[in-house]
Amino acid sequence: MSKIDDLARKTVFSISPYVPGKPIEEVQREYGIDDVIKLASNENPLGPSPLAVEAMRNSISNVNIYPDGNCFYLKRDLAASLGCRADQLIVGNGSDELLKLIAETFLDPGDEIIFAQPTFSEYEFVSRVMDAVPVAVPVDSSFTHDLQAMAGRISGRTKIVFICNPNNPTGNIITGDALKDFLDKIPEHVIVVVDEAYREYATDPAYPDSLAHVREGRRLISLRTFAKIYGLAGLRIGYGISSPEIISLINRVKEPFNVNCLAQVAARAALQDVEHLRRSRELVASGKSFLYGHFDRLGLKYVPTQANFIFVDIGVDSRSAFRSLITEGVIVRTGDIFGYPNYIRVTIGTPEQNLRFVQALQKVLGSA
Numbered sequence: 001m002s003k004i005d006d007l008a009r010k011t012v013f014s015i016s017p018y019v020p021g022k023p024i025e026e027v028q029r030e031y032g033i034d035d036v037i038k039l040a041s042n043e044n045p046l047g048p049s050p051l052a053v054e055a056m057r058n059s060i061s062n063v064n065i066y067p068d069g070n071c072f073y074l075k076r077d078l079a080a081s082l083g084c085r086a087d088q089l090i091v092g093n094g095s096d097e098l099l100k101l102i103a104e105t106f107l108d109p110g111d112e113i114i115f116a117q118p119t120f121s122e123y124e125f126v127s128r129v130m131d132a133v134p135v136a137v138p139v140d141s142s143f144t145h146d147l148q149a150m151a152g153r154i155s156g157r158t159k160i161v162f163i164c165n166p167n168n169p170t171g172n173i174i175t176g177d178a179l180k181d182f183l184d185k186i187p188e189h190v191i192v193v194v195d196e197a198y199r200e201y202a203t204d205p206a207y208p209d210s211l212a213h214v215r216e217g218r219r220l221i222s223l224r225t226f227a228k229i230y231g232l233a234g235l236r237i238g239y240g241i242s243s244p245e246i247i248s249l250i251n252r253v254k255e256p257f258n259v260n261c262l263a264q265v266a267a268r269a270a271l272q273d274v275e276h277l278r279r280s281r282e283l284v285a286s287g288k289s290f291l292y293g294h295f296d297r298l299g300l301k302y303v304p305t306q307a308n309f310i311f312v313d314i315g316v317d318s319r320s321a322f323r324s325l326i327t328e329g330v331i332v333r334t335g336d337i338f339g340y341p342n343y344i345r346v347t348i349g350t351p352e353q354n355l356r357f358v359q360a361l362q363k364v365l366g367s368a
């Protein structure tokens with residue numbers, strides 16, 4: 001009998017499974033610590049919008065019915081708030097699903113995709129699943145996407161360029177001018193996917209209006225999510241905005257009921273909750289200056305962030321620091337998975353969580 005491995009597609013062996021942030025329950029189980037905080041997955045520590053929770057409560061008894069596969073009402077709300085048409089929108093089971101659908105729509109084996117190094121690992125993942133060739137282009141010395149170098153790597157086989165803005169894990173942005181220059185330089189056969197999972201946290205006025213480029217007819221897909229500032233990570237819902245032509249192509253490969261009904265009603269309610277959004281932004285702004293202050297005091301270098309997490313050089317091996325922080329009940333992300341073994345990525349939490357993280361870090365670095 002043949003080995004089961006021989007039956008799998010070859011590309012499956014080139015894929016390393018996603019390494020998720022360590023779940024709180026796992027740490028509680030393994031270390032016997034009750035009070036564990038997770039600052040590893042850039043979730044919103046304020047929780048979901050109360051309006052979203054209420055909307056889900058009111059819908060819970062309808063879960064025997066299949067959801068609206070077209071997300072009609074959510075698209076209508078989004079279209080109104082974004083100033084686009086409903087047929088320019090696609091909603092996914094998280095923006096992760098949209099990344100995969102984009103890959104399935106556009107990538108033939110051997111096509112190339114370009115992304116920054118370090119960046120969100122899903123771009124490489126979805127391209128490998130399709131047997132496409134990932135091309136990683138290192139960020140520049142300020143940890144910013146090197147768009148010049150990325151443009152320089154475009155070939156006749158390049159299909160997609162992924163730009164993560166703000167970038168995960170570095171937290172910084174490319175500016176509107178930089179994006180425009182890049183778009184002006186690249187050939188027509190290249191689709192640009194701008195992943196804006198953290199856009200609502202960006203305060204820099206130079207942050208691009210990616211939809212303006214969609215409107216002017218660029219082959220650009222802007223991806224957004226309800227998982228981060230909207231606090232709905234567990235529901236899995238995100239959306240993409242592009243031309244009706246691109247959206248209709250992606251719709252061809254979409255599963256009919258990809259977005260569950262509770263996610264749809266929660267997202268609609270969350271969109272209305274400006275107060276929740278404002279509080280979430282404020283929490284991050286004040287947490288950011290608190291953490292900057294302590295990093296400065298401890299002599300730790302960090303990348304100034306436009307998101308709700310900070311990439312910080314702790315000067316020692318992050319995996320061993322991670323293990324020590326865990327024993328203090330604090331979960332962060334190690335930088336080794338991004339190619340920066342002495343860095344950690346920490347999500348900005350509540351004031352109590354930030355303080356607890358700083359105290360634990362100080363203890364671990366022996367600088368208390």
Ligand SMILES: *Cc1c(COP(=O)(O)O)cnc(C)c1O
Nearest residue numbers: 094095096120168197225227238
């Ligand atoms: C968290 C994250 C996402 C995933 O969002 P989901 O909507 O939860 O799938 C996408 N892109 C980046 C850069 C992220 O950090």
